[in-house]
Amino acid sequence: MRPHAGVGPSRRRFLSLSAGGAVAGAAALSGCAMRVSGAVSGSGETVTLMAKPGDITADLIKQAHKDTGIKIDTVLFSTSKLIAMMTNGNPPDLVRGLGAVDAPYYAARGVMEDLDPYFAKSGVLRVDDLDPVNDLWRYDGRVQGRGPRYGMAKDFSQDSMYWYNTALFDRAAVDHPPELEPVTFEEWLEKAKRLTRRKNGQTTVFGGSYNGVATPNMLAGLTVSAGGNLFSDDYSRVDFTTPEARKALGWYIDYCRTKVGPSIIQPDPNTWDGPTFQANRMAMSNSGYWLGGLIDTDKKLAPLSRLAPAPYFEGGRRVSPCQAGTGFWIPAKSHNKDAAWRIFEWFFGEAPAKARAAGGWGIPTLKSLRSLMPAQESYQKRALKVQDEELKHFSVIGFTPYATADALLGIFNQIAPAAMNGAMSVDTLAGRLNSAMNDQLKRGKEQVG
Incomplete structure (x- = not known):
């Protein structure tokens, strides 16, 4: 109603x-x-x-x-x-x-x-x-x-798009992503591994950052990209054990386990990607078009930076949502x-x-x-070309009305670190997330009535 x-x-x-x-x-x-x-x-x-x-x-x-x-x-x-x-x-x-x-x-x-x-x-x-x-x-x-x-x-930005630093790619002898065609999530993560630099046990260059605006709706988007839906048809339940949601969850946990980028088990001291990318300490950042507002203020960084389409899962759907x-x-x-x-x-x-x-x-x-x-500079024109093409792939990815994103994020952040640290399997994590989040959603649905 x-x-x-x-x-x-x-x-x-x-x-x-x-x-x-x-x-x-x-x-x-x-x-x-x-x-x-x-x-x-x-x-x-x-x-x-x-x-x-x-x-x-x-x-x-x-x-x-x-x-x-x-x-x-x-x-x-x-x-x-x-x-x-x-x-x-x-x-x-x-x-x-x-x-x-x-x-x-x-x-x-x-x-x-x-x-x-x-x-x-x-x-x-x-x-x-x-x-x-x-x-x-x-x-x-x-x-x-x-x-x-x-x-x-x-x-707005299409928050699964990412910026990359061509100088860091060239230094690591990693091929640049195609300008208008998306890479797969698997390819993105493989590049991130090759781009990561460590010294004395410390990460000096993040290969890539992929955290989205908030983990729950990022995972919902990843699941759609894999060809499924994280939520049931009436949005009253989640199911991380479906093949598509399991693929999305597994990919993100792999991202966290390999420590190629910031996560709750490896926080970025800057707390967000902007300063780290600007300091040439992050090769890829899935911040979407809006990060260009910062990049364009740095006349050394701007010509080295490229905007790329949102990745997709092989065999799934090409989607490019806005998470905010x-x-x-x-x-x-x-x-x-x-x-x-x-x-x-x-x-x-x-x-x-x-x-x-x-x-x-x-x-x-x-x-x-x-x-x-802004389209005065050649690098701005290049970013706009990619962004204009990406607009064709925007779609609304529905979120549940029965819980706040913060509530579901709190549950995820409490349960998931064990899996990120290798102490819990992804399958066990999926089951525990289902149990805890569905309890929360059940209460919310009862309250909304």
Whole structure:
């Protein structure tokens, strides 16, 4: 059944937003969503935006007030804080989220505003101009990628694509990957092994980094690439023991065991790939197009760097998902929906969106802004050629509405290190992941009801 923004979520659904029902005793949300009629304005109002540092700068907040007449108050993003604010009947007006994993979770609980009526009346954000990546923010009550729009991505990358450093390939006498044709995951890992450099027991050059945005939805994507699905048809269960999921899990555990790249058993001291790649200490990084925003600032590194298509499993499917789709959504109980939508329009379709597109830190989510992507230098043109071809292989890979990605990641990180260290077989790991994750999903499904 499709969740309707005009109907408050049941108490059980709302309590399921918290881990283990930590907000038990909170009042249920109720009331009706505002209907859009006439022009959307909101000038003179104040919008509360829950975001992480860097999502929106102080200068942009000033610019928003100048351009729209609306003031923005920011609240530091925190899931527990979000739940508390919604419980108290005073939710933020805009909330940051990852469309790839957050949209089905919150939409299934009825706490997101259906934005279709706003899109229908907008002169800034036209549905026919939306890149398909925005379908990550759609959910019809059963399937992600269909139904109402609950949010929008600010920019995106196809996160299984990877950058590689040609100088490190040449130094190790490893052939460069083809420009437009994907290598297999097996070939990628073999190259990573040959590119890895160690000295006195320490890794001096990572052969390749392959961790995605978050392990659970990365493994879901790997399983689709192998030709299967990690989740059951109704997304209420995982099964790592199917041949396709077993292949995906086995490949990732092999990546971790061989220590060719960062993992939870071999952390990168820099905590993310950017500085390590920039220091010529990482030969491949599966960070997607957006890492070009950093690479392009280094005039020595940029000409040596190449963007390559997402790998695939032999005999499987060529897919190139977005594992994040970071953007904003409007809570169904927001008291300032029209003003929130005006900021939404401004952020996703006006000056900030144009600046992001020109910066190279992601692909714009409006097709009309793609012409602003940096293409002045030959290396930028080369990366754009690869990226434009890769867009043909994007598809929404659905995520479960019954658990947060963080909850499933916590389970994985607790159980998997033993397998990564060789103390547990992949088959045993698959069974234990099934047991623990399916318990979590069962509780979530009971709460959503």
